Amino acid sequence: MAYEFERGRDGRSTDLPSGGGVPAWLAANLNFCSRCGSPLRFGSVPGEERQRLACAACGHIAYVNPRLVATTLPITGAGEIILIRRGIEPGRGGWAQPGGFLEVDETVNQAAIRETWEETGLLVEPGEIVGLYTRLEAMVVTIVFEARIVGGTAAPTLEATEIVAFAPESIPWPQIAFNTTIWALRDWIELRRPDLRPGDGDWG
Ligand SMILES: [Zn+2]
Numbered sequence: 001m002a003y004e005f006e007r008g009r010d011g012r013s014t015d016l017p018s019g020g021g022v023p024a025w026l027a028a029n030l031n032f033c034s035r036c037g038s039p040l041r042f043g044s045v046p047g048e049e050r051q052r053l054a055c056a057a058c059g060h061i062a063y064v065n066p067r068l069v070a071t072t073l074p075i076t077g078a079g080e081i082i083l084i085r086r087g088i089e090p091g092r093g094g095w096a097q098p099g100g101f102l103e104v105d106e107t108v109n110q111a112a113i114r115e116t117w118e119e120t121g122l123l124v125e126p127g128e129i130v131g132l133y134t135r136l137e138a139m140v141v142t143i144v145f146e147a148r149i150v151g152g153t154a155a156p157t158l159e160a161t162e163i164v165a166f167a168p169e170s171i172p173w174p175q176i177a178f179n180t181t182i183w184a185l186r187d188w189i190e191l192r193r194p195d196l197r198p199g200d201g202d203w204g
Contacts, residue, residue, distance in 0.1 A: 010141070013133040013179040022053070022064045023139055035060040066139045069180075070111035071099025072147035073188055074124050076165050081188070082149070084119055084160035086177055090138075094177025097144065097184065098122075098160065112145050119160045123151035131187045133180040144184040146192075168193045 003018035011018075022030070033040055033055035040053045040062055053062040074082040074097075083095040100115040102108060112126045126145035133142045154163040166172070168189055176182050189196050 010132045010134045013142075013183045014136045015179075016136040018136070020136070021051070023137065026064065026139060027053075030062055030064070033058060033060050034062065064139075066134075066141050068102045068108065068111075069099055069140050069142040070102050070108050070115060070145075071097045071142055071184075072112050072116045072124050072126055072145045073097050073130060073184065074116060074120070074122055074147045074149050076149060078165075079192075080165035080167050081171070081185070082120065082122065082154070082163060082165050083171075083181075085162035085164070087158050087161040091177030093175075095164075095172055095175050096177040096181045099142070099144075108143060109145075112143075112147070116147065117152065119157055120163050121152050121155040121157075122149050122163075124148060125150050128191075130184050130191065133183055135178075135180055142178075142180040142184075144180075144187075146188060168196055 007018060027042075030040060030053055032038065036055060036058045038055050038057035041056050042053050043051055045052045045054045045061060048061070053064065054060065055062070076082065082098070084098050086092050086094055086096055098116040098119040099112065100119070102111040106114070109126055113124060116122060116124045124147035126147045128146045130144040130146050133144070135142065156163060171185055173182070176185070
């Protein structure tokens with residue numbers, strides 16, 4: 001089904017069309033009502049604009065909404081970008097910015113600081129939002145903050161087997177793990193290093 005509204009810049013990072021409903025990999029795990037344990041059924045529900053997973057026994061609706069991934073691009077004093085080599089799936093072996101899922105009891109800013117700290121050992125102060133990136137395939141929206149490094153010492157972890165400061169001219173584009181990371185790096189370069197003209201030459 002076609003989706004009528006403009007996708008916007010955050011849609012650059014997804015290859016799936018809008019309006020496709022719950023991704024199959026997730027729907028496969030949503031079988032029973034979390035309230036009463038009866039089977040969930042997909043279909044029309046009174047008062048809902050779209051078809052939903054709902055419980056015929058108790059009426060509970062199992063809403064499915066994307067999760068937020070809070071990430072940072074830590075920038076060194078020399079204007080280099082800190083990237084991590086991912087030690088775990090998804091994207092194992094590729095380069096990405098530090099970050100992870102927002103927890104239910106913290107702000108987005110706190111999540112960005114915490115995830116960066118946990119993965120790299122660097123303490124950062126998030127600043128300007130570089131961008132928001134939708135990834136329908138993974139049911140996530142990634143927010144990317146530019147961040148100043150204010151403390152800590154970079155130390156590899158299970159999640160980040162290498163932590164490297166890349167000059168903007170030396171970003172390992174073919175080895176970037178995620179579409180969202182490619183777009184965030186391009187947007188940051190457009191913002192801070194327009195002299196490098198992303199979009200030309202070997203920019204991912
Ligand atoms: Zn139920």
